[in-house]
Amino acid sequence: xxxxxxxxxxxxxxxxxxxxxxxxxxxxxxxxxxxxxxxxxxxxxxxxxxxxxxxxxxxxxxxxxxxxxxxxxxxxxxxxxxxxxxxxxxxxxxxxxxxxxxxxxxxxxxxxxxxxxxxxxxxxxxxxxxxxxxxxxxxxxxxxxxxxxxxxxxxxxxxxxxxxxxxxxxxxxxxxxxxxxxxxxxxxxxxxxxxxxxxxxxxxxxxxxxxxxxxxxxxxxxxxxxxxxxxxxxxxxxxxxxxxxxxxxxxxxxxxxxxxxxxxxxxxxxxxxxxxxxxxxxxxxxxxxxxxxxxxxxxxxxxxxxxxxxxxxxxxxxxxxxxxxxxxxxxxxxxxxxxxxxxxxxxxxxxxxxxxxxxxxxxxxxxxxxxxxxxxxxxxxxxxxxxxxxxxxxxxxxxxxxxxxxxxxxxxxxxxxxxxxxxxxxxxxxxxxxxxxxxxxxxxxxxxxxxxxxxxxxxxxxxxxxxxxxxxxxxxxxxxxxxxxxxxxxxxxxxxxxxxxxxxxxxxxxxxxxxxxxxxxxxxxxxxxxxxxxxxxxxxxxxxxxxxxxxxxxxxxxxxxxxxxxxxxxxxxxxxxxxxxxxxxxxxxxxxxxxxxxxxxxxxxxxxxxxxxxxxxxxx
Numbered sequence: 038x039x040x041x042x043x044x045x046x047x048x049x050x051x052x053x054x055x056x057x058x059x060x061x062x063x064x065x066x067x068x069x070x071x072x073x074x075x076x077x078x079x080x081x082x083x084x085x086x087x088x089x090x091x092x093x094x095x096x097x098x099x100x101x102x103x104x105x106x107x108x109x110x111x112x113x114x115x116x117x118x119x120x121x122x123x124x125x126x127x128x129x130x131x132x133x134x135x136x137x138x139x140x141x142x143x144x145x146x147x148x149x150x151x152x153x154x155x156x157x158x159x160x161x162x163x164x165x166x167x168x169x170x171x172x173x174x175x176x177x178x179x180x181x182x183x184x185x186x187x188x189x190x191x192x193x194x195x196x197x198x199x200x201x202x203x204x205x206x207x208x209x210x211x212x213x214x215x216x217x218x219x220x221x222x223x224x225x226x227x228x229x230x231x232x233x234x235x236x237x238x239x240x241x242x243x244x245x246x247x248x249x250x251x252x253x254x255x256x257x258x259x260x261x262x263x264x265x266x267x268x269x270x271x272x273x274x275x276x277x278x279x280x281x282x283x284x285x286x287x288x289x290x291x292x293x294x295x296x297x298x299x300x301x302x303x304x305x306x307x308x309x310x311x312x313x314x315x316x317x318x319x320x321x322x323x324x325x326x327x328x329x330x331x332x333x334x335x336x337x338x339x340x341x342x343x344x345x346x347x348x349x350x351x352x353x354x355x356x357x358x359x360x361x362x363x364x365x366x367x368x369x370x371x372x373x374x375x376x377x378x379x380x381x382x383x384x385x386x387x388x389x390x391x392x393x394x395x396x397x398x399x400x401x402x403x404x405x406x407x408x409x410x411x412x413x414x415x416x417x418x419x420x421x422x423x424x425x426x427x428x429x430x431x432x433x434x435x436x437x438x439x440x441x442x443x444x445x446x447x448x449x450x451x452x453x454x455x456x457x458x459x460x461x462x463x464x465x466x467x468x469x470x471x472x473x474x475x476x477x478x479x480x481x482x483x484x485x486x487x488x489x490x491x492x493x494x495x496x497x498x499x500x501x502x503x504x505x506x507x508x509x510x511x512x513x514x515x516x517x518x519x520x521x522x523x524x525x526x527x528x529x530x531x532x533x534x535x536x537x538x539x540x541x542x543x544x545x546x547x548x549x550x551x552x553x554x555x556x557x558x559x560x561x562x563x564x565x566x567x568x569x570x571x572x573x574x575x576x577x578x579x580x581x582x583x584x585x586x587x588x589x590x591x592x593x594x595x596x597x598x599x600x601x602x603x604x605x606x607x608x609x610x611x612x613x614x615x616x617x618x619x620x621x622x623x624x625x626x627x628x629x630x631x632x633x634x635x636x637x638x639x640x641x642x643x644x645x646x647x648x649x650x651x652x653x654x655x656x657x
Contacts, residue, residue: 055087084408235360248352
């Protein structure tokens with residue numbers, strides 16, 4: 038089946054779903070004609086539907102692939118199946134690590150582990166590590182210069198290491214990469230883009246290089262990135278939910294996107310020559326927060342690469358590609374707002390000449406991802422007001438159609454999680470790696486509650502930010518990210534999350550004031566307000582170091598990497614792995630590895646879950 042036919046089928050499914058749901062909504066509101074408030078509900082509902090429908094069909098298609106194909110990832114990207122793993126590495130690859138006021142010791146830890154695994158493969162001389170700094174804090178700069186000079190000395194003669202810091206940082210991260218391409222890009226065939234928190238196993242890097250070598254029209258190869266084991270309760274729950282939802286979703290997405298796949302800005306291999314020639318981002322003209330340098334550069338670079346005739350593919354398999362996720366809700370919100378700001382700039386790029394239709398749709402969807410938040414909030418406010426004040430004029434065709442529509446939407450929203458949980462439960466080894474069937478089911482239930490509380494909190498934050506950005510024409514700066522688990526102070530949390538609490542308090546009181554709402558009505562309305570109402574205690578509790586370490590110790594929301602840590606994970610000496618080792622009978626798997634250990638262990642054992650425990654004991 039050609040990519041064009043796949044996209045036509047997928048578009049038909051999504052459009053028919055949107056039309057059908059809108060028709061159901063219109064029918065539910067049609068009693069006595071549709072008044073202004075009901076038109077508002079319909080428009081808001083329509084804005085939120087594309088991502089709901091796309092997520093649902095991605096999950097359905099992904100689940101079908103998981104259950105019917107021996108290797109679903111290779112089915113959606115056949116070129117990956119052509120690689121045996123013994124092909125010689127003939128290309129030169131730059132490993133480009135972008136940093137900005139980061140903890141240089143942690144960056145060095147990650148790079149040292151990756152370099153050691155590449156040297157262990159015997160192909161270390163085919164790689165050159167570039168630490169590309171945009172740091173401006175004096176103390177951070179001093180640490181970087183000392184630490185990366187030592188890294189260079191330690192690997193001299195095996196892997197070249199170059200440290201460069203820009204005095205000025207035009208273009209932010211995209212400008213950082215652009216500067217690298219113009220200075221050194223001609224010396225290499227490919228570049229592996231990494232963020233400061235990125236880690237990849239040697240075998241995953243080599244696999245991607247071999248795939249890129251064999252496919253000359255492949256411009257960007259994006260790995261499937263998963264979260265590193267964490268001792269933050271917030272991160273553990275979030276990552277567990279992501280892991281349970283992303284596989285079916287990503288496979289379904291890769292099935293129809295095909296050669297127009299995503300680029301997430303890191304943990305991806307890029308063909309340098311076409312990237313340098315065709316992916317130079319424009320500086321948006323004008324004034325205001327949507328002008329200037331493009332902030333969310335990755336999706337734009339992907340669509341430019343496709344415009345140039347090169348493929349962008351995602352390797353939709355868990356293959357040893359990792360990142361760190363935000364340790365608490367305030368950092369999670371900050372990250373989301375950074376993405377929101379960048380995606381809003383896409384309004385200025387929709388008329389770019391020569392973009393493929395699929396690429397334009399992807400830019401529109403990236404915008405709708407965040408525009409959906411104020412639409413959903415307005416839908417909630419108007420809908421709740423209609424319950425409290427009958428004079429608003431919203432009249433339903435009885436309770437049946439509305440409740441049926443609600444049940445359908447909820448099923449569609451949680452379809453990616455349901456599909457992946459079902460797949461995990463059907464696979465004995467995979468089920469065991471997540472802690473067993475009961476652990477998967479109980480952890481998933483708590484994660485769904487967590488997600489239902491988090492969703493309205495995030496929607497309120499995005500709505501306020503978009504109002505400031507698009508109406509007041511103000512934007513917040515991109516601050517340095519916090520990556521380590523820490524307990525949030527009460528006053529700091531309340532300072533940032535009082536709007537959510539106020540929204541929850543008013544909404545909760547309003548819903549309870551309706552005497553004839555009924556049990557089902559309460560079950561529908563109250564979850565929207567409970568999360569915001571308890572936003573501050575939710576943020577404090579989920580960030581508390583004690584609860585994070587407790588969850589890590591007893592394996593709550595366990596990831597497979599915590600059961601039998603891959604070699605690259607053991608090299609990082611993560612707190613979550615150390616805590617887990619205290620209560621794990623197989624603690625020998627969790628002991629940290631020295632640099633010499635990394636050089637001695639065969640690179641084929643990077644993904645520990647592919648070998649038996651006996652093999653692991655022999656090797657490690």
